[in-house]
Amino acid sequence: MMTIKDVAKIAGVSVATVSRVINESGYVNIDTRKKVEAAIRQSNYSPNEVARSLYKRKSKLIGLLLPDITNPFFPQLARGIEDYMQENGYRIIFGNSDENADKELDYIRTFVQNNVVGVISSTNFPDSGAYLEMNIPVVFLDRTSNDSPSVYADGRKGGRLAAQEMVARGSSRITIIQGPAHVKPAQDRFQGAAEALAEMGISYNVIQTSSFSYTEAGQWATELFERFLDTDGVIASNDIVASAVLREAHRLGKTVPEDVQIIGFDDIPLSSLMSPSLSTIRQPARDMGSAAARLLIQLIEQDQVEDKIIQLPVSFIERETTRSRMETSKKG
Amino acid sequence: MMTIKDVAKIAGVSVATVSRVINESGYVNIDTRKKVEAAIRQSNYSPNEVARSLYKRKSKLIGLLLPDITNPFFPQLARGIEDYMQENGYRIIFGNSDENADKELDYIRTFVQNNVVGVISSTNFPDSGAYLEMNIPVVFLDRTSNDSPSVYADGRKGGRLAAQEMVARGSSRITIIQGPAHVKPAQDRFQGAAEALAEMGISYNVIQTSSFSYTEAGQWATELFERFLDTDGVIASNDIVASAVLREAHRLGKTVPEDVQIIGFDDIPLSSLMSPSLSTIRQPARDMGSAAARLLIQLIEQDQVEDKIIQLPVSFIERETTRSRMETSKKG
Incomplete structure (x- = not known):
């Protein structure tokens, strides 16, 4: 024996x-x-x-809350999480919150009732009591909350990059499309772009938007050129909105990037297949997902975890909706 | 009392x-x-x-297996399922199968161990013993399997429609991009297009592809025009591949739809924001998801279910990658 x-x-x-x-x-x-x-x-x-x-052991379950899986940024995040969890024997209970606090609370409650051992949440309400009361590890993804464990990309840097590249490539009548007010990362990227333009002494227009929805994106693109027909550079709130702007520019007979440059945000997979392909600020969505999964497993399995707040870098992806960098130095 | x-x-x-x-x-x-x-x-x-x-009751769990949530057709399906399940007090354990039989089996095993009460699966292996042995209701989604409960769109009709619209709008040197051999719905739509062209007496070219991946889509688009430079109508295997074809056509200086018409398949949300926007065969993905969720709940909760095999209709969505229908009747 x-x-x-x-x-x-x-x-x-x-x-x-x-x-x-x-x-x-x-x-x-x-x-x-x-x-x-x-x-x-x-x-x-x-x-x-x-x-x-x-x-015959049960897989351990973790709860995953995302705003809306049909926004093409989130499947990448989800895939990064799922791959890492699957390799490590965890399974995911998944829900869309629609950024609705009640729906989110309902999910959190049922996560707990189903004995999840941890939660990953892209929430606009990280400071909600619901997360504190759970007594299991929580990782905020694409969001921050004071000292809570979180994984996110450097949105402010992303906004700064977009502004700098736009100016370095010759645009001077720039419009920033400001994303939904309640979405923190959207505001970070807006702040970054606005402050970089201010530092360079460049004036700019702002278009306010309230969602990342496909149908509304088209309306904001229309509004943008109605109000600022001569804009020659658009910093979009994400790639969906950027594609709507590209479409509207074409509809108005403008050539991209000669008449107007466009920079998106996220680098969703379809960005490289658009025509012209979309220059954008890349968030490493899959890596963000894996990092969140790894951090959550550490919090579940280990006594001590060193790095609980993980910021991942963003980068400018040069494609065809921006011109070449000018030889001369920056304007202003 | x-x-x-x-x-x-x-x-x-x-x-x-x-x-x-x-x-x-x-x-x-x-x-x-x-x-x-x-x-x-x-x-x-x-x-x-x-x-x-x-x-304080636990939510009932159901298992959901999709090939790959980063293919933009599947988030729509998932959303349809999740909305319906959420409203009815069910929760979803979600996994990507990558169309890999081992990974799928691993998920099915852990679904059972976690006491799911039903499973929805978009599998290429519906006749696998694993599904029969589960002893809980299973609904196949976007797939069929003999008399098993299933929800799917009429892919063959979709292929026929694409071919008929292409011809009615004046293309005669048509290329069909045939989707991956192991994906049944991709073969259905190919068969439909091929048989409709045969009935009309129209010759056609075929490009073989082995995935719906974003990166490979570009290569097939390149191959398509290298081999069939004078093709004036492309029936793509899905909208991702169609967007790659649109991009390649532009790169070669072709105008769409004047020089070449393109019809996609699925109607993913970004199709309407492309420039020109993509004409496509629409699968009602969200409705397919809801229908699968409703059917699964019926199978779980009721003794008798009448309609266990649900076929949903497809439709041609006319946008800007096709020309107007010609006054004359069909060619051939």
Whole structure:
């Protein structure tokens, strides 16, 4: 009869580690866990008991709340999360919040009732009591909240980049499309663009919008050129809105990027297939998803986690809706 | 002290219905359930016991398997499912299968271990033993499998429509882009287009593709015009591929739709924002999702379900990548 010591010897790990794997308690590196499981199979150690715990155990569930999976930024996030969770034996209960506090609360309540061991949430209400009361780890994704664990891209830097590239490529009558007021990352990118233009001494127009919806995007694009027909550079609130602006510019007989340059935000997959392809500020959405998943698993499995606030970099993706950088230095 | 009869009286339903609501057994219409719950609150009937069953009960979980949430057709499906499930008190465990049989099996196993009460799956392996062995209701979505419950759009009709519209609008050197061989709906739409062209006596070219990936779409678009430079009508395998064809046509200096007409498939949200906007065959993705959710809940809650196989209609959406219909009747 094999003992736990034999299993530990075969796996080349300590008895305590084997015990942690069997009892699913404490943190075990995924590779180590696989090694131990292989050793258990090989040694035939206590098959009834252990086989059951290993092969019939429930996957741990985590809850995932996103505003709306049909906004093409979020499937990328979700995919990054799901891939990482799947590899590590976690499963996801998923809900769309529609940025509605009641719907969000309803989901959080049912997450808890279904014994999720952690939650990832892209919420506009990170300071809601609901998150504090859960007593399980929560990671805010694409959002920040004081000292709470969070993963997000540097939106302000993204806005600054968009403004700087727009000016360096020769636009001077710039319009910023300001995203929905209640969406914090949309405001960060707006602030970044506005402050960079101010620093360069460049005046600008602002178009207010209240959603990222496909149907409304077209209306704002129309409004933009009605109000500021001679604008020669549009910093859009995201790639959906940028594609609506591109379409409206074409409809009005403007050439892009000669008459008007356009820079989007997100770098959704279709941006590279548009015609002309869309210059944009890239958020590393899949990486953001993986980072959030990794952080949540650390918070669930480990006592101490060093980096609980993770900011990922953004970058300018040069495609065909912007001109070449000018030889001369910046205007203003 | 209130009794179950009092509750039934207040709610205006039978005692049996109240009992079904309290015990969560058998089918109860959602409106009726709300009425009964309100009556229970109003009557203060057995608060400890019932309040617990009503307000602390676990949501029932269902499993959802989609090939890849980053393909913009699937978020629409997922949204249709999630909205309907959310309204009816069900929650979704979600996974991407990547059309990989092992990954799919792994998900199905963990769905069962997590006590899901039903599964919705867009699988290429509907006849896998895994589905038969589950002993819980399964609805195949965007797929068919003999007599199994399923919800799908009429892909063959869609392919026929694309071919007929293409010819009626004046194209005669038509290229069909054939979608991945292992994806049944992609083959259905190809068959439909091919047989409609054959019936009209119109010759055509075929480009083979093996995925719906964004990066590969560009390569197939390039190949298409390298091999068939004079093609004047492209029936694409989906809207992603159609947008790559549109882009490549522009790059080659062709005007759309004058030199070449393009018809996509799916009607993803961005199709209407492209420039020119994309004519396409619309699949009612959200409705397909809701229908699958409704069917699954019926299978879970009811003894008898009449319509287990639901085919939804497709339609031609005329936008700017096709010309006007010609006055003359069809060619050939």
